[in-house]
Amino acid sequence: MTQTEPEHDPSEQTFDVVVLGAGAVGENVADRAGRRGLSVAVVESELVGGECSYWACMPSKALLRSGSVLAAARAVPGAAEAVTGGVAARAVLARRDTMAADWDDSGQVKWLDGAGIELLRGAARFTGPRRLEVRDAGTGAATTVVARHAVVVATGSEPVLPDLPGLATARPWTSREATSADRVPGSLAIIGGGVVAAEMATAYTDLGSRVTVLVRGARLLAGLEPFVGEAVTSALVDAGADLRLGVQVERVERDASGVRLHLSTGDVVVADEVLVATGRRPRTADLGLDAVGLEPGSRLEVDDRMQVTAVDGGWLYAAGDVTGRVATTHQGKYDARVAGDVVAARFSADGGGEHWGGPVEAAEPWSRYRATADHEAVPQVVFTRPEVATVGLTEDAARDAGYPVRVVRYDIGSVAGAAIAADGYQGTAAIVVDTEREVVLGATFVGPDVAEMLHSATIAVVGQVPLSRLWHAVPAYPTVSEVWLRLLEGYGL
Numbered sequence: 452m453t454q455t456e457p458e459h460d461p462s463e464q465t466f467d468v469v470v471l472g473a474g475a476v477g478e479n480v481a482d483r484a485g486r487r488g489l490s491v492a493v494v495e496s497e498l499v500g501g502e503c504s505y506w507a508c509m510p511s512k513a514l515l516r517s518g519s520v521l522a523a524a525r526a527v528p529g530a531a532e533a534v535t536g537g538v539a540a541r542a543v544l545a546r547r548d549t550m551a552a553d554w555d556d557s558g559q560v561k562w563l564d565g566a567g568i569e570l571l572r573g574a575a576r577f578t579g580p581r582r583l584e585v586r587d588a589g590t591g592a593a594t595t596v597v598a599r600h601a602v603v604v605a606t607g608s609e610p611v612l613p614d615l616p617g618l619a620t621a622r623p624w625t626s627r628e629a630t631s632a633d634r635v636p637g638s639l640a641i642i643g644g645g646v647v648a649a650e651m652a653t654a655y656t657d658l659g660s661r662v663t664v665l666v667r668g669a670r671l672l673a674g675l676e677p678f679v680g681e682a683v684t685s686a687l688v689d690a691g692a693d694l695r696l697g698v699q700v701e702r703v704e705r706d707a708s709g710v711r712l713h714l715s716t717g718d719v720v721v722a723d724e725v726l727v728a729t730g731r732r733p734r735t736a737d738l739g740l741d742a743v744g745l746e747p748g749s750r751l752e753v754d755d756r757m758q759v760t761a762v763d764g765g766w767l768y769a770a771g772d773v774t775g776r777v778a779t780t781h782q783g784k785y786d787a788r789v790a791g792d793v794v795a796a797r798f799s800a801d802g803g804g805e806h807w808g809g810p811v812e813a814a815e816p817w818s819r820y821r822a823t824a825d826h827e828a829v830p831q832v833v834f835t836r837p838e839v840a841t842v843g844l845t846e847d848a849a850r851d852a853g854y855p856v857r858v859v860r861y862d863i864g865s866v867a868g869a870a871i872a873a874d875g876y877q878g879t880a881a882i883v884v885d886t887e888r889e890v891v892l893g894a895t896f897v898g899p900d901v902a903e904m905l906h907s908a909t910i911a912v913v914g915q916v917p918l919s920r921l922w923h924a925v926p927a928y929p930t931v932s933e934v935w936l937r938l939l940e941g942y943g944l
C-alpha cells in the first residue's frame with residue numbers, strides 16, 4: 452500500500468454530472484446527459500417525478516377530464532339523453548389518485564434505474580463550486596457529493612402566498628391541496644386569476660363546490676388574448692361560479708363557519724376552504740446558492756445553452772421552473788433536452804466530436820444545443836372549459852416586439868367539423884401574422900377540444916412556414932382544423 456494515496460472518504464461520492472431535482476425536467480436532463488457515457492446522479496428530496504406527476508399536471512387534468520367528457524356528451528343529441536347527472540365526485544377523485552400513482556414514485560424510480568441514473572434521496576445544498584451536501588430528511592445524515600464536470604439545477608418552483616393579514620394561519624390551500632384533496636369542499640374561494648385559478652375553478656365547479664374566484668385584475672388569464680379570458684369567464688359564470696373581477700382580498704380569518712375573506716369592496720366571502728393561486732417562485736431559497744456566489748431565493752438565469760449566466764467556468768446549468776423562463780412541463784423538458792445534450796457533448800469522452808470550443812459553442816439558434824423556442828414559440832394549453840390553446844406571441848406581445856402585425860380571427864363554430872363535433876359549438880381562432888414575412892407569429896384557439904389543434908400551429912410558428920405554403924396544407928373535411936383554411940382566406944389568400 453502506498454503511503455501517499457489519499458484516504459477514501461466513504462461519505463463522499465463523485466459523479467460526472469449531478470442533477471438537483473428529479474421532477475420531469477431533472478429526469479430528462481439526467482437521461483440526455485448520460486447518453487454518451489457520463490456517470491449521472493440525480494438528487495431528490497421528495498418524490499421522483501416532481502410536481503407535475505403528483506400535485507400539478509396529472510392530478511389536475513384528471514380532476515378536469517370527467518366534466519369535459521360529460522359536457523361533450525351533453526352537446527350531442529343521442530348521447531345527451533344518456534347523461535342523467537353531474538360528475539361522480541368520488542369516482543373522479545379515485546381516478547385522480549390513480550393518475551397521481553397514489554403518490555408512490557416506485558414506477559419512476561424503476562425508470563431511473565433502467566436508464567442507469569443513480570438516485571440520491573435527500574435535500575441538496577451547495578457547499579462550493581461542484582460540491583454539494585445531500586441531507587437525508589429522515590435520519591439527518593449528510594453526504595458530500597462532488598460533480599466532476601457539471602451540476603444542473605432543476606429544483607422547480609413553489610407557490611407564493613401573498614402577505615395578507617390572517618392568510619397564513621387560515622390554513623389556505625395551495626395547488627398541492629387542491630390537486631390532492633380527498634373530499635370536495637361545499638364551497639371554495641380562489642384567490643388569483645391565472646392558469647391554476649381558472650383550471651381549479653372549472654374542476655371544483657364540476658365536482659359540486661360553490662366556487663368564488665377573486666381576481667385582482669380586470670380579467671381572467673390576463674396574459675393571453677383578451678377574448679380568452681372573456682370566454683372562460685362567461686363559461687364559468689354559466690356553470691354557476693361567482694367570479695369577481697377587480698377585487699383585492701384585504702384580510703382573511705378562519706372561524707367555526709369556515710374561511711372569511713374581507714374584500715376591498717367591503718364584501719365578505721365565506722367559504723369552507725380558500726385556494727391561493729397567485730403564482731410561483733423558483734425553489735432556490737435552501738440551495739446554498741451563496742456558496743457559489745448567487746442570491747438564495749433568486750431565479751437561475753440561463754442562456755440558451757441553459758448555462759447559468761452569473762457563474763463562470765461552464766459547470767453550472769439550470770432548466771425548468773427554477774429558471775423563470777417558462778413554467779410548463781413540456782417546455783421545461785425541452786430545456787432539459789438542450790441542457791443534457793450540451794453537457795453530454797461538452798464533457799463526455801466521445802462527445803459526438805463536439806467538445807468545448809467546438810460546435811456546441813458555435814451552435815446556431817434552432818440547433819439542438821440552443822433552447823430557441825423559449826423566446827417566441829412557446830405552446831400552452833389551459834384545460835378549462837372551453838379549452839384554451841396558445842402558441843407564440845399574442846397581438847400585444849408581437850407589436851411590443853416591433854413586428855408589423857395583422858390579426859385574423861374566425862368563429863370556429865362556423866366550420867362544418869365543429870357543427871358535427873357539438874351542437875352550438877362556440878369557439879374562436881386567431882392568428883397573429885407578421886405582414887412583412889407573411890408567417891404566423893402566434894395562434895390562439897378557444898373552444899371544446901382545441902388542445903389537439905395546437906401542434907399544427909406550433910409547427911407553423913416554429914417552422915416559420917410562409918402563408919403561401921400553409922395554403923397547401925389542406926385540412927381534412929369535416930374537421931375542426933378546417934378553421935385554418937378560413938383563417939388563411941381571412942388573410943386574403
Ligand SMILES: Cc1cc2nc3c(=O)[nH]c(=O)nc-3n(C[C@H](O)[C@H](O)[C@H](O)COP(=O)(O)OP(=O)(O)OC[C@H]3O[C@@H](n4cnc5c(N)ncnc54)[C@H](O)[C@@H]3O)c2cc1C
Nearest residue numbers: 472474476496501502507508575606607771772778779780
Ligand atoms: C396546479 C398545476 C397544474 C399544472 N398543470 C400543467 C399542465 O397541465 N401542463 C404543463 O405543461 N404544466 C403544468 N404545470 C406546470 C408544471 O407542473 C411545472 O412547469 C413542472 O412541474 C416543472 O417541472 P420541474 O421539473 O422544473 O420542477 P418540479 O416538478 O417542481 O420538480 C422539482 C423537483 O426538485 C425537488 N427539489 C427541490 N429542491 C430540492 C433540493 N434542494 N434537493 C433535492 N431535490 C429538490 C423537488 O422535490 C421536485 O421533485 C402545472 C402547475 C401547477 C401548479
Ligand SMILES: NC(=O)c1ccc[n+]([C@@H]2O[C@H](COP(=O)([O-])OP(=O)(O)OC[C@H]3O[C@@H](n4cnc5c(N)ncnc54)[C@H](O)[C@@H]3O)[C@@H](O)[C@H]2O)c1
Nearest residue numbers: 613643644645646647648667728729730731778832833834
Ligand atoms: N395547463 C398548464 O399548462 C398549467 C396549469 C396550471 C399551472 N401552470 C403553470 O403554473 C404556473 C403558476 O400558475 P398560477 O396560476 O399560480 O400563476 P399565474 O402567474 O398564472 O397567475 C397568478 C395570478 O395571481 C394574481 N396575483 C398575483 N399576486 C396576487 C395577489 N397578491 N393578490 C391577488 N392576486 C394576485 C395574478 O394577477 C394572476 O392572475 C404558471 O406559470 C403556469 O404556467 C400551467
